[in-house]
Amino acid sequence: MSDITRRDFLKLLQGAGALIGVSAVATPVVAYFYPPKLIEMPTEPVLVCPESELQVGEAKIVEFGRYPAIVINTENGLKxxxxxxxxxxxxxxWNPETKRLECPCHDGYFNAADGSVISGPPPKPLLALAAEVVDGQIYVKVGEA
Ligand code: FES
Structure with missing residues (x-):
């Protein structure tokens, strides 16, 4: 069995560094073209809060299965x-001053009325969910309002 020479060891380190570098570049590129799919959403409506706790112009984020949902009380109703x-x-x-949904990571902006992209790098609108009021309580569920 031969000993690993200093040169072999440096080549090994160089190869590992190159692999890490390629991964660091490739991962965001792949994520851009194949955005995460929203899975594991609840099949039943999820309680957000009493209707009286979400005034017009306010929003609330709630756990919605594996991923959070955001419910906004707009001037045109719940979104x-x-x-x-x-x-x-x-x-x-939610930015109540601009009345837009904002992503702080890369300055993505979404329209609160329909979830469409206003500007920035997001490739498609936010996934629309349904909000409804039942017995004075706001619920969010899968589906469009
Ligand atoms: S993650 Fe990049 S704009 Fe939202």
Whole structure:
């Protein structure tokens, strides 16, 4: 059995470094073209809060299966979306001043009325969910309002 020479060891390190470098570049590229799929969503409506706790212009993020959902009380009624950005899966936030959903990761902006992309790198709209009021309680569920 031969001993590993210093040169062989350096080549090994060089190869490992190259592999890590390629992975660091390839991973975001793959994620861009194949954004995460939203799986494991609840089959039953999820309680958000009492209707009185979500005033017009306010939003609330709730656990919705594996991923959070965001429910916004807009001037045109309740809107609900997956809070997962369609770019690299950061969580969007509601900005009550601009009345937009904003992704802080790469400045992605979404329209609160329909979840469409206003600007930034997200390749498609937020996944629309349905919000409804039952007995004074707001629920979010799979489906469009
Ligand atoms: S993750 Fe890049 S804009 Fe949202």
């Amino acid at each position: 609900a979306y997956s809070a997962v950005c369609t770019h690299f899966a950061c969580l969007v936030k």
